[in-house]
Each structure stands twice: as C-alpha cells, then as structure tokens.
Amino acid sequence: MPTKYQDAVAGPTTPLSKGQKTKAQIVAAACSLIGESGYEGVTAAALVERAGVSKGGLYHHYSHLDDVIIDAYQHTAAELFAELGAAELTSIDDYLGKIEHMVFRRLFVDQHKLRIMHELLPKAMYDPVFVERRQQMMDVGVEIMSKGFAPA
Numbered sequence: 001m002p003t004k005y006q007d008a009v010a011g012p013t014t015p016l017s018k019g020q021k022t023k024a025q026i027v028a029a030a031c032s033l034i035g036e037s038g039y040e041g042v043t044a045a046a047l048v049e050r051a052g053v054s055k056g057g058l059y060h061h062y063s064h065l066d067d068v069i070i071d072a073y074q075h076t077a078a079e080l081f082a083e084l085g086a087a088e089l090t091s092i093d094d095y096l097g098k099i100e101h102m103v104f105r106r107l108f109v110d111q112h113k114l115r116i117m118h119e120l121l122p123k124a125m126y127d128p129v130f131v132e133r134r135q136q137m138m139d140v141g142v143e144i145m146s147k148g149f150a151p152a
Contacts, residue, residue: 023061023071025051030072035112039119042069070130073120076113 016024029050033041042065048055062068080102123130 019061022051022053022057026053026058026061026068027071027075030068031076031112031116034069034072034116034119036115038115039069039123042072066127069120069123072116073123076116076120080113080117 026047029047030042032050033046044055044058044065047053047065047068048058051058058068062071
C-alpha cells in the first residue's frame, strides 16, 4: 500500500475524498504560513482561518499541530523530489545534476519553499516525532533511485 508521501510523488490515482481535500487545504495553509512567518506562524487559529475549515475540522484530521507540520514538510519535499522520480537517469552524474537543479534553481527561487525546508529540515532530521515518516521518505527515495538506475 503506497504511503501518503509516495502518492504525492506519483500523483493521485483516484479523485480525492472530501476528507482528503480538507487535509490538502490544511497542508496548503500550513505551507503558506510557514513560508510567510516560519514554523512559529503555524497556530490552530491561523490554520483554521487560512484553510477555511473549522477548528473541529482541523482537529478531526490532525490531533496535534506537529502532524500538520510533518505533512507540510513532506508535501514540500514531495514536490521538490517529484522531478527526480520522473527523470530518465542514466548515470550518477544525471542524478546529481537533477539534485543540483532542484536545490539551486527550483528551491532558491521559491522563497516559501526555501523557508519551509530551512525551518523544518532540522526538525525532520532530529525530532523523534519524525522517525517513522523519515524512514518512509528514505524508502521512497531509494525506490525513486532504483527506478532511475534500473537496467534496461
């Protein structure tokens, strides 16, 4: 069964349910808030206002704000890494070139994505809350690289 992260990389295969759409609105709002004012700008009140959901709706989908932050980080990472999964990679140089393009050209021109990654990468690396999700992200990265370098 694919993870949420894999779905974000591969793209949805079926239409989103109402609940999935609501979660997507909340994550988009979190990304926007982090991009504007950093991790500290993500409060329940700000998310409710930006996402256009009720406080009950927010907590129905997310029991803790850290879960929203995790999904915002994963969403941003998935967007950034999606092109690696779609690329025809014939060598390690191709792979490293794609990473360089992603980091130095795509990430640095989008100040919101840059701030999200800057704010959340240390949290993602060292916060115990991220352990399971970090492993999922690594598994997807390995899968993407395996597909890119699979023998013809």
